[in-house]
Amino acid sequence: MNKIITINISGIVFSIDEQAYDMLRQYIERLRAHFKTTDGGNEIINDIEGRIAELLQSRLASGKQFIDDNDVKEVMAVMGDPSQMNMDEEDSSSDNKQQAYSAGNSTAEKRLFRNPDDRVLGGVCSGLGAYFGIDSVWIRLGFAFAFFFAGSGLLLYIILWAVIPEAKTVSERLQMKGERVDINNIEKKIKDEFKVVEDKFKDFASNNKPKATNVVQKLVHVLATIIIGFAQILTRILGFFITLFCVGLFVVAVMVLLGVTWPVSFSLYPFFSVVIASPVMLFLAILGFVALIIIPLVYMVYIGIKLLFNISGSNKMFRNISASSFGIGIALFLVSIIYMISQFAHDGEVNKTITLKAADADTLYVNVKAFSTELNKRKVYHAGSIRLQVYNDDAFLIEHVDLKVTESRNGKFGLVQNIVSQGSSVTDAEAAAKEIQPEISQHDSGVVLQSGYLLPVTGKYRKQQVTYTLLVPKGKTVVFEDGAD
Structure with missing residues (x-):
């Protein structure tokens, strides 16, 4: 029967049988010998012992009363063997070194901690970023947005600050990032931290900047990050x-x-x-x-x-x-x-005298009618002051018609039609005027004019303008019916 011994590892008391104790003691002594000449060796050993204590606690979680040699072997398999590390240090191949230092996969299950290495206040945003694999800048922007627009950002941050533990040890910082907690990673992490501290000390010694300046720089950096983030959001909007x-x-x-x-x-x-x-x-x-x-x-x-x-x-x-x-x-x-x-450089005109049936009547009835029977089927196009209406799909209806009244010199009613147009030459302008064929209808007591004229779709618009001049004798009457202004 093996003797049971009580030991203390990293502040935690364990019951362990004598054979397992000897195995664990020799393992830790080999670790001390390996890291004796390494910068930060004591801190590396302390973190390794802390990790060993965590692993041993997990072995006792099933209700076991003491640690046996199988438990120690499992811990050694997880943490790695110092003798293997020595062999790999003699070998210059970095690929072989990585394989020897690691037991199993290089990643492990993540745990949520506050990150003290990258914090503005409590390291909450940085810890959340490490856990979810998100840049902490976006999480900080989210809290800032919630604070300014919803008012809940500060309260939520304080609650998370109180609830989430801080990653104080190297093992916890490795777990925070999902990295495997073994001898290799602990050593690498501590060496990296020593390097960071050394660089900061050198910067401080060379620049001799007061702490207040560093705080101001951090605040400026955070504000700049927030402003840049909002600018990116506004840019996308x-x-x-x-x-x-x-x-x-x-x-x-x-x-x-x-x-x-x-x-x-x-x-x-x-x-x-x-x-x-x-x-x-x-x-x-x-x-x-x-x-x-x-x-x-x-x-x-x-x-x-x-x-x-x-x-x-x-x-x-x-x-x-x-x-x-x-x-x-x-x-x-x-x-x-x-x-x-x-095409509108020159003017031309065409005049035509129209003989009226009611030329000798005492009263002449004049009516100006719109193309009302077909206009519900038209399309209307606007281009500046030009208004084109499609009439029966084969002509443009343009309402540029004027009516003037003047005295007749021969004692009879008369009607003169004047069409003016523009063109690239006078001849072209007159030809464009002749394309217009205004509709006129007569009866025994009057005349009916149209309010516009039709321009064939094969013709060209040249600002054609139709003007009627009504000749009225003295002593006779003209009645303008609906539609005639």
Whole structure:
């Protein structure tokens, strides 16, 4: 029967049989010999003993009364063998070293701690970030947002500060990050911490900065991080609205180009087609419009998507193609505008005297009728002051008709029709005026005029204007019925 011994490891009392005690004592002595000349060797041994105590406690959790040699062997298997470490130190291969130092997987189950190594106040955000694998900056931004907009951020932070334990030992800091707690990782962690402390001491010695300055720097860093985070959020929101707005404008521009009049009141294609006579110039005008309007919208959508999804860098080819196409679009659009202006450079007119059936009557009835019977089937296009209405799908109805009254010199009622127009030359202007055939109907006591005129879809709009001059003799009467102003 083995003798039971009571021992104290890292402040925790254990009952262990004599054989297991000898095995554990020799193991710890080998560890002390290995780390005797290592910087921070005592701290490494203390943390290893703390980890051994945790593992032994877990072995007793099932109700065992004392530690036996099997328990010690399990602990040694988890922590690693110092003799294997010595063999690997003699071997220069880092791959073999990693395999010898580790027993099983390099990762372990994470535990939630407050991180004292990366803290602004209590290390809560940094600890949560390590546990969930999230950058602590985003968690700090979340608490800041909750504090400023919901008012609950500070209370939640204080509660978590009180509930979550601080990672005080190396083992706990390794568990916080999900790293395996063995001899290799403990040694590496402590050496890294010694290196950090040494670097900070050197910086302090060289710069001799007071502690207050470091606190201010931390506060400035936190504020800068928060501001940068909010700026990134606002940038993404801006990118979303830029994309949405430009896509909407793109749809409107396509509707304008194709002549879809709802919900917009400006339609470009019908306007171009009825103004520009040359098919080549019509094509160039439309192409120029596409390059001038559509390409900038597409480029702005590209910018909005980059802001929305935080895409860095720039597509040089896309940028160059867009800029070149936009420049070509400006040139084509200017050429088409100059061409359209040239089509309205000269004036011409055509006059016609109309003999009235009621020329000898004492009273003449004048009525001006609109195209009311068909207007419910029309489409209306607006381009500045020009208002084009599609009439029966084969002509444009343009309501540019005036009526004047003057004295007749021959004692009879008379009607003079005057059509003025513009064109690239006087001849072209007169030809455009002759394309207009206003409708006039008569009866025994009067005349009926139309409120507009029809321009065939094969014709071209050249600001044709129809003016009727009614000749009225002295002593006779003119009655203007509904529709005549």
